[in-house]
Amino acid sequence: MSNPASINGGSAVAMVGKDCVAIACDLRLGNQSLGVANNFEKVFQFGHVFLGLTGLATDVITLNETFRFKTNLYKMREERDIEPETFANLVSTSLYEKRFGPYFVGPIVAGINSKTNQPFICSFDSIGCIDYSKDFAVVGTASDQLYGMCEGLYEPNLSPDDLFETISQALLNANDRDALSGWGAAVYIITKDKISKRYLKSRQD
Amino acid sequence: MDIVLGIKVSDGVVIATSKAATRGISILKDTDDKTRDLSDHNLMAFTGESGDTVQFAEYIQANIQLYNMREGHELSPYAVSHFVRNTLAKSLRSRKPYQVNALLAGYDTDKKTPSLSWIDYLGTKADLPYAAHGYAAFYTLSLLDHHYRKDMTVEDGLRLLKLCNKELNTRMPIDFKGLQVKVVNKDGVKVVDGEW
Amino acid sequence: MSVTSAVSSDYNSGVSNVPIEHQFNPYSDNGGTVLGIAGEDFAILAGDTRHTTGYSINSRYEPKVFSVGDELLITANGFAADGDALVKRFRNQLKWYHFDHKKNLTIKSAARFIQHLLYGKRFFPYYVHTIIAGLDEEGKGAVYSFDPVGSYEREQCRAGGGAASLIMPFLDNQVNFKNQMDPDSNGTAKKELKYLKLDEVISLVRDAFSSATERHINVGDGLEILIVTKDGVRTEYYPLKKD
Numbered sequence: 001m002s003n004p005a006s007i008n009g010g011s012a013v014a015m016v017g018k019d020c021v022a023i024a025c026d027l028r029l030g031n032q033s034l035g036v037a038n039n040f041e042k043v044f045q046f047g048h049v050f051l052g053l054t055g056l057a058t059d060v061i062t063l064n065e066t067f068r069f070k071t072n073l074y075k076m077r078e079e080r081d082i083e084p085e086t087f088a089n090l091v092s093t094s095l096y097e098k099r100f101g102p103y104f105v106g107p108i109v110a111g112i113n114s115k116t117n118q119p120f121i122c123s124f125d126s127i128g129c130i131d132y133s134k135d136f137a138v139v140g141t142a143s144d145q146l147y148g149m150c151e152g153l154y155e156p157n158l159s160p161d162d163l164f165e166t167i168s169q170a171l172l173n174a175n176d177r178d179a180l181s182g183w184g185a186a187v188y189i190i191t192k193d194k195i196s197k198r199y200l201k202s203r204q205d
Numbered sequence: 206m207d208i209v210l211g212i213k214v215s216d217g218v219v220i221a222t223s224k225a226a227t228r229g230i231s232i233l234k235d236t237d238d239k240t241r242d243l244s245d246h247n248l249m250a251f252t253g254e255s256g257d258t259v260q261f262a263e264y265i266q267a268n269i270q271l272y273n274m275r276e277g278h279e280l281s282p283y284a285v286s287h288f289v290r291n292t293l294a295k296s297l298r299s300r301k302p303y304q305v306n307a308l309l310a311g312y313d314t315d316k317k318t319p320s321l322s323w324i325d326y327l328g329t330k331a332d333l334p335y336a337a338h339g340y341a342a343f344y345t346l347s348l349l350d351h352h353y354r355k356d357m358t359v360e361d362g363l364r365l366l367k368l369c370n371k372e373l374n375t376r377m378p379i380d381f382k383g384l385q386v387k388v389v390n391k392d393g394v395k396v397v398d399g400e401w
Numbered sequence: 402m403s404v405t406s407a408v409s410s411d412y413n414s415g416v417s418n419v420p421i422e423h424q425f426n427p428y429s430d431n432g433g434t435v436l437g438i439a440g441e442d443f444a445i446l447a448g449d450t451r452h453t454t455g456y457s458i459n460s461r462y463e464p465k466v467f468s469v470g471d472e473l474l475i476t477a478n479g480f481a482a483d484g485d486a487l488v489k490r491f492r493n494q495l496k497w498y499h500f501d502h503k504k505n506l507t508i509k510s511a512a513r514f515i516q517h518l519l520y521g522k523r524f525f526p527y528y529v530h531t532i533i534a535g536l537d538e539e540g541k542g543a544v545y546s547f548d549p550v551g552s553y554e555r556e557q558c559r560a561g562g563g564a565a566s567l568i569m570p571f572l573d574n575q576v577n578f579k580n581q582m583d584p585d586s587n588g589t590a591k592k593e594l595k596y597l598k599l600d601e602v603i604s605l606v607r608d609a610f611s612s613a614t615e616r617h618i619n620v621g622d623g624l625e626i627l628i629v630t631k632d633g634v635r636t637e638y639y640p641l642k643k644d
Binding site for chain 3: 201
């Protein structure tokens with residue numbers, strides 16, 4: 001396990017519903033096989049845009065702080081919050097800047113555009129290539145399991161409540177088949193005028 | 206094989222470090238201090254590559270003290286832990302990274318809350334109720350998981366530490382020459398005397 | 402340091418003074434994925450029918466789930482040559498079992514026997530994930546799964562092969578109701594386990610395979626499901642995406 005992206009473990013997933021998006025992550029931070037913390041959240045909020053960051057934990061922290069800094073500056077210059085599409089490009093260029101010495105992360109972006117009210121999600125590789133998605137996006141050490149769960153459970157145009165159930169079941173069951181993910185989970189359900197955050201009870205092994 | 210342990214209790218933080226300084230197959234010293242006082246209410250305990258450790262700890266210590274002198278107030282444990290993390294994270298992608306793992310124990314005198322941060326050489330930071338680095342983690346975390354309560358006092362914390370110490374003494378393959386124990390609370394950093 | 406290059410240049414005669422080494426790799430991966438589920442009075446064993454090496458598709462219909470008699474289903478997914486060899490050996494020994502004992506081999510005994518076949522090659526293993534399915538002595542559905550060297554376990558369901566990591570959590574959720582609660586209990590009681598009906602299982606298997614086909618390059622073309630009941634073995638085939 002000398003792959004930097006799987007030292008600490010962790011997974012995140014985002015989904016699109018009808019006039020809503022959801023983004024969720026596990027809470028584990030580990031050191032190889034040893035669980036170190038069960039309060040390490042991997043989803044961060046910048047205005048009405050949400051960023052899931054998995055991979056090497058030190059880079060997760062660094063990038064969260066970098067994007068907080070950049071979005072704060074953006075807000076001061078533009079006198080408005082950053083939109084999801086714009087933020088996705090900011091993530092992309094920030095990661096590609098380190099093309100030959102990358103941050104070892106797997107990011108996903110989720111949000112609803114405040115002008116058009118269009119839901120938006122996408123994921124990235126570690127050097128910033130954007131993967132736009134209409135349905136779901138997955139990253140992290142349980143990405144294989146998440147792909148299987150999402151392909152199996154997802155359907156388009158779910159209501160916020162149904163989307164919550166779908167993304168939660170996808171994350172929980174994927175995490176239970178990954179030794180490096182789990183130890184709790186956090187789920188955000190985002191609609192045009194309401195953001196709800198819920199912690200899930202999950203297996204602790 | 207160094208031991209670095211920390212337990213956060215309701216009114217302070219207990220820190221324990223092994224007193225043996227080893228190099229290869231030899232124990233060079235049985236009174237080693239693997240901690241540095243960064244300021245009145247901030248303590249750093251550390252392990253890692255010998256040479257890097259003390260160099261790094263004293264670099265941090267100097268910078269924290271410089272900040273205190275320039276700004277005329279003490280940096281909060283939160284700020285200190287981020288400064289340490291940031292220093293290690295920057296060092297990680299340098300020509301020769303510091304190979305130092307640290308625990309930061311602090312007491313926030315404004316918020317009146319204790320603080321314990323686990324930081325590894327990569328710059329990974331986790332704020333935890335109890336923490337350990339290296340092999341000691343494998344032996345003690347299960348005990349701490351079982352017995353830890355968040356309303357414990359410093360006395361309870363020291364009792365729990367005794368349990369950990371006993372386990373380490375029975376399970377560790379080499380003599381670590383006992384523990385040096387320190388407490389950080391509203392009154393600052395104090396060494397806890399006694400047989401450890 | 403010795404000269405290892407055999408390519409000549411202005412500075413190198415191209416004469417090598419070290420012996421040329423050759424390496425033979427006895428294994429390859431032929432892709433595909435398999436899945437077995439046990440019901441109350443039936444069991445199924447399903448597999449896709451794509452056969453690959455690397456990015457090449459060798460065949461769009463190469464069955465890898467077999468009915469070997471005695472209402473036993475077997476599949477050995479991974480390195481196809483090893484899988485075929487294992488199934489062939491099992492069939493042969495089953496024939497001798499009939500000659501010697503004049504009775505059917507129970508799935509329990511078949512499982513123990515496969516352990517011996519696999520462990521017999523402990524130091525040059527069959528590179529396969531083996532699953533067998535059938536009915537036990539009480540007529541209940543049974544699935545046994547094996548690692549490449551013969552560790553085995555009886556289970557309600559198991560996915561094996563390339564897309565096992567995609568399918569297994571889905572099965573945990575939909576067959577064993579993992580992470581599901583009883584809606585009336587306000588999150589205090591787990592959803593009660595119950596046997597799925599055959600048509601429910603078939604639609605789960607089809608969902609699982611079309612999901613795996615969507616995201617895994619080595620899975621696709623066709624899905625062959627073998628079903629054992631007390632009336633014997635039946636085969637169903639469903640096409641999968643060919644891209």
